[in-house]
Amino acid sequence: MKHNHTNYHSHCDFCDGRGKMEDFVKAAIAAGMTAYGVTSHTTFPMPPVKSLQPHTYPLYFNEFARLKALYGTKIELYVGLEIDYLDSNRNPRMPFYATLPTDYTIGGVHFVANEQGRWMCTDGAFERFSENAHQLFSGDIRHIVELFYEQSRRLVQCGHFDIHAHPDKIALNASQFEPTILQEPWYEQLAYNHIRSLAGGDFLVEVNTKALEQHGRIFPGEEWLPLVRQLGLKLVVNSDCHDVDKVESGRYETLQILRQSGIKTVWELHDGRWSEQEIRI
Numbered sequence: 001m002k003h004n005h006t007n008y009h010s011h012c013d014f015c016d017g018r019g020k021m022e023d024f025v026k027a028a029i030a031a032g033m034t035a036y037g038v039t040s041h042t043t044f045p046m047p048p049v050k051s052l053q054p055h056t057y058p059l060y061f062n063e064f065a066r067l068k069a070l071y072g073t074k075i076e077l078y079v080g081l082e083i084d085y086l087d088s089n090r091n092p093r094m095p096f097y098a099t100l101p102t103d104y105t106i107g108g109v110h111f112v113a114n115e116q117g118r119w120m121c122t123d124g125a126f127e128r129f130s131e132n133a134h135q136l137f138s139g140d141i142r143h144i145v146e147l148f149y150e151q152s153r154r155l156v157q158c159g160h161f162d163i164h165a166h167p168d169k170i171a172l173n174a175s176q177f178e179p180t181i182l183q184e185p186w187y188e189q190l191a192y193n194h195i196r197s198l199a200g201g202d203f204l205v206e207v208n209t210k211a212l213e214q215h216g217r218i219f220p221g222e223e224w225l226p227l228v229r230q231l232g233l234k235l236v237v238n239s240d241c242h243d244v245d246k247v248e249s250g251r252y253e254t255l256q257i258l259r260q261s262g263i264k265t266v267w268e269l270h271d272g273r274w275s276e277q278e279i280r281i
């Protein structure tokens with residue numbers, strides 16, 4: 001068996017992924033992966049980005065069940081959801097999610113709201129981020145970043161998820177908006193406080209490789225790995241793929257980066273149980 005050849009965070013055309021769930025599963029099998037998890041986004045607060053809708057949840061889980069029956073001997077398949085923390089009513093604690101047949105859930109922050117209650121996506125294409133930052137926040141990037149980490153703090157307090165997605169994801173768009181932002185003491189303090197708060201949590205912490213190929217950045221960023229190691233966070237490496245040809249994008253390089261940072265293990269789900277596995281790449 002190939003070691004560390006897993007991904008538990010992926011999208012498809014039930015949400016904003018570009019391709020059918022089946023094509024992602026086939027790509028994971030073709031890549032020789034041993035375990036793969038499908039985790040579409042739960043309902044977003046605003047269009048136009050596609051996410052699961054009340055009537056598509058059953059279709060999503062039915063399609064997963066069909067694929068598991070079809071390909072389950074070739075690869076371990078799991079199904080989850082990437083659940084946003086939006087506000088005190090819409091978050092991973094919602095009783096609705098507990099009624100769904102998930103193997104695990106991912107908790108993440110992708111939206112912040114301005115004082116008029118208008119949502120802005122902090123993720124995705126920089127052009128849209130920049131436009132929204134100007135239109136909805138008068139270009140006040142510090143305020144947007146502060147809101148992102150405040151939402152992230154609330155997510156951790158809320159709990160009811162198994163994996164914390166991409167802890168400092170805002171770093172990518174924020175640093176394109178203002179290139180020196182990640183070195184600002186106030187930014188460093190916010191990111192530090194958040195990563196520090198993950199210690200002892202009842203969840204795994206994702207190392208997200210989605211942007212490594214294109215932007216040279218993992219989440220949490222490499223600069224935080226000494227702290228991550230010191231805190232002994234339980235890490236799971238995920239590609240968060242939205243494209244069929246990216247099911248394992250950045251995985252190998254990220255495992256090497258972790259090893260170079262003195263991190264020797266990651267967590268993997270096999271036979272329905274999470275366990276600590278040595279990085280052998």
Ligand SMILES: [Zn+2]
Pocket residue numbers: 082108110165166
């Ligand atoms: Zn995400």
Ligand SMILES: [Zn+2]
Pocket residue numbers: 009010011082240
């Ligand atoms: Zn995702």
